[in-house]
Amino acid sequence: MGLTIGVDIGGTKIAAGVVDEEGTILTTNQVPTPPTPEGVIDAIAEAVRGANTEYDVDAVGIGAPGYVDDKRATVLFTPNLSWRHEPLKDMVEQRIDLPVVIENDANAAAWGEYKFGAGTGHGDVVCVTIGTGLGGGVIIGGRLHRGRFGIAGEFGHIRMVPDGLLCGCGNQGCWEQYASGSALVRYAQQRATATPERAVALLALGDGTPEGIRGKHISEAARQGDRVATDAFRELARWAGAGLADLASLFDPGAFIVGGGVSDEGELVLGPIRKSYRRQLVGSRWRPHAEVLAAQLGGGAGMVGVADLARQG
Known part of the structure; x- marks a missing residue:
């Protein structure tokens, strides 16, 4: 299979891009994200048709922000779009x-980074995306780990603090x-x-x-x-590192790839995360440490990843 289209569903826009076998985005098309679930489906189709004017495309992958079933066909749950058991593939x-393949958007981004970005050369990778929320994906032995029901990798909702802060x-x-x-903004505002x-x-x-403090102000x-x-930033890194240490006990990856908007700050945040991870890793003095790497593909990771997953069928 040759060229495929990857679709990224955002809160304000839906982007579709033609992606080749090397992970290069050849062209993109964007449309506004409608306010209704049915409208979003129509907009996905519009974005795909707009991207598919100059190329012979074999399949389409859609990164969906929610739980996707094990058949990669139905969105079981996504809070922001009000999809509940939505047969997105068929629609x-x-x-x-x-032909269409549906994948969780964080899984798609993880696969993109593994195949074409920071994870190249590693067989076992855990990706953690630190943005407004926290998500991720797991690659074990060169395969995306989706779990029995397709919902693995929802790291953001690991219960870190019993009876802690209320989550969405x-x-x-x-x-x-x-x-x-x-969380970063909350820490800064409180202090x-x-x-x-x-x-x-x-x-x-x-x-x-x-x-009035916003994330961009904290970075500057x-x-x-x-x-x-x-x-x-140190407080965020302390908690991020603690989570990576727990994930290391579960998966023992060769590398953690940290993506999302927070990771754009580079060593300002990655350095403290590495220190926190090593400090809180069980048996840290006696065991190998996974690399903690910055994601390389930026906002295109999900589009590239889901296009490649669609290529695999």
Whole structure:
């Protein structure tokens, strides 16, 4: 199989791209994300048709933000789009007359990084995406691990703190409440409220109030040496590293690949995550340490990954 299309479903736009066998995106087409589930399906088909004007394409892969069944055909649950047991594969195929594969978007990004990005050369990889929330994917022996029901890799909802912070999933103490972009902002706002004299640069980048602090302000202030901003990154890294140490006990990968918006800060966050991981890893002094690597494909990882998964059928 040659060229395939990968589809990325975002909150504001749906992007479809033609991807070759080397993981290169040849062309893309974007359409706005409609407000209704039915509208999203029509928009996916529109995005695919718009991307498929110049090439002979064999199949389409769709990265869906939610739980996808073991047959890679039905979206079992996704909170933001209100899909419940949505037969997405069949509904899109009826509109575009091409074979379709559905995959969880974090799994798709993990596969993209493994096959064409930071994971190249590793057979066992765990990818963790730290953005607004926290997600991930697992590759074992060169194969994407989906689990019996297709829902493996939902790391963000590992219960890290009993009776901890309420998560959007309805449970308490989930990992993404402590190691995500949202958590980073919360840490900075709390510290700026308690000790504003330590957050002068950070507050100046926003509207002067702790409530006005955003992720981009924290990154810029940390580069300027603002103590509250750097402390916020250290706290996020502490929790991120703790989670990686737990995942190492489960999967023993050769590499962790850290992606998502937070990882765009490079060593500002990756260095502290590595230290936290090694410090909290059981038997750390006596065992090999997985590499902790920055993702390489950026926002294109999911599109590239799901296009390649569609190529495999």
